[in-house]
Amino acid sequence: MQPITAEIVSRTIIKRPADSHKGNYGRVMLIGGNQNFGGAIIMAATAATYSGAGLVTVATDPSNFTSLHARLPEAMVIDYHQTDTLLNMLTGMDVIIIGPGLGTDTIADQLLTAVIAATHAPQRLVIDGSALTLLAQQPRSLPATDIVVTPHQMEWQRLSGIAIKDQTPTANHDAQKRLGVTAVVKAHRTTIYTDERVWFNPGGTPAMATGGMGDTLAGMIGGFVGQFDDFTAAILSAVYLHSAIADDLAATRYVVLPHQISTRIPTYMHRFSQIERPS
Numbered sequence: 001m002q003p004i005t006a007e008i009v010s011r012t013i014i015k016r017p018a019d020s021h022k023g024n025y026g027r028v029m030l031i032g033g034n035q036n037f038g039g040a041i042i043m044a045a046t047a048a049t050y051s052g053a054g055l056v057t058v059a060t061d062p063s064n065f066t067s068l069h070a071r072l073p074e075a076m077v078i079d080y081h082q083t084d085t086l087l088n089m090l091t092g093m094d095v096i097i098i099g100p101g102l103g104t105d106t107i108a109d110q111l112l113t114a115v116i117a118a119t120h121a122p123q124r125l126v127i128d129g130s131a132l133t134l135l136a137q138q139p140r141s142l143p144a145t146d147i148v149v150t151p152h153q154m155e156w157q158r159l160s161g162i163a164i165k166d167q168t169p170t171a172n173h174d175a176q177k178r179l180g181v182t183a184v185v186k187a188h189r190t191t192i193y194t195d196e197r198v199w200f201n202p203g204g205t206p207a208m209a210t211g212g213m214g215d216t217l218a219g220m221i222g223g224f225v226g227q228f229d230d231f232t233a234a235i236l237s238a239v240y241l242h243s244a245i246a247d248d249l250a251a252t253r254y255v256v257l258p259h260q261i262s263t264r265i266p267t268y269m270h271r272f273s274q275i276e277r278p279s
């Protein structure tokens with residue numbers, strides 16, 4: 001296992017070229033947020049936007065439109081029941097994040113099937129939360145493109161079939177290879193599995209144990225993979241910064257809330273982009 005280092009992050013988060021526009025930084029669609037879990041998709045969309053995604057569209061239950069706009073006017077919205085419109089819009093997206101607060105009812109299940117079928121390379125797909133539970137219940141063949149799954153230990157148990165107590169790096173790596181996607185297995189010390197390697201995140205604190213913390217990570221990963229070409233490095237950088245920000249906040253706070261992380265992402269990205277590294 002290799003640790004994610006600050007050097008990987010500073011190599012990944014590079015200064016933006018002056019001659020660029022929002023279309024260069026990722027069109028990201030987030031799909032989730034049913035009537036009960038609207039907060040999850042709002043937190044994920046907030047993290048994606050503060051991570052620098054150029055354009056953010058949220059496909060969600062209409063009951064979340066007003067609260068989302070009140071928190072995040074930068075985001076566009078679409079009713080996720082309008083499947084044809086959603087799938088049309090999907091063709092123009094660089095990154096699709098599906099699952100935060102999606103729920104596991106029939107509508108959610110059908111939506112996941114439709115989105116997986118419509119996603120094509122070079123689009124990048126982030127699968128989190130309820131979408132992982134649905135995928136575990138009914139496996140679907142995934143598109144041949146960059147895909148990352150972001151389960152917590154119970155979601156990983158459902159998806160991989162490995163009981164939490166048996167989730168060793170070796171067992172997890174075997175399961176990741178079988179699944180054929182990058183896996184971010186979230187825990188106190190999150191581990192990341194690619195075909196080539198196993199990484200571990202050196203940061204993270206129990207102050208992060210708050211609902212929405214993983215939704216925030218999913219949004220950050222989506223924001224980063226929409227901007228930075230190296231898929232693995234973008235994921236590693238998001239995981240590292242998510243907990244590095246939390247660790248800093250936890251030095252003086254008993255609990256860290258997801259939105260407190262999101263609002264600090266641009267400052268941390270700026271800091272890492274300023275570090276000169278020999279190439």
Ligand SMILES: NC(=O)C1=CN([C@@H]2O[C@H](COP(=O)(O)OP(=O)(O)OC[C@H]3O[C@@H](n4cnc5c(N)ncnc54)[C@H](OP(=O)(O)O)[C@@H]3O)[C@@H](O)[C@H]2O)[C@@H](O)CC1
Nearest residue numbers: 037038039040099100101102103129130152153154211212
């Ligand atoms: N504000 C909102 O809208 C929010 C909406 N959310 C959305 O809710 C949806 C469901 O997601 P979920 O994670 O809450 O539920 P589920 O998949 O059933 O997992 C929980 C079960 O797993 C177990 N468990 C074992 N180990 C674990 C571990 N390391 N980390 C976590 N759990 C662990 C755990 O054990 P226990 O707590 O009983 O000990 C429990 O039995 C999803 O779409 C998500 O995005 C949330 O983000 C919250 C904020």
Ligand SMILES: Nc1ncnc2c1ncn2[C@@H]1O[C@H](COP(=O)(O)OP(=O)(O)O)[C@@H](O)[C@H]1O
Nearest residue numbers: 152186187188204205206209211212213214215
């Ligand atoms: N004790 C802990 N130490 C380090 N990180 C933690 C701890 N508890 C939770 N986290 C982090 O918080 C996030 C929780 O994700 P998840 O369970 O999916 O939350 P949610 O679905 O509520 O958004 C993960 O990134 C996990 O690593």
Ligand SMILES: [Mg+2]
Nearest residue numbers: 129152214215
């Ligand atoms: Mg989660």
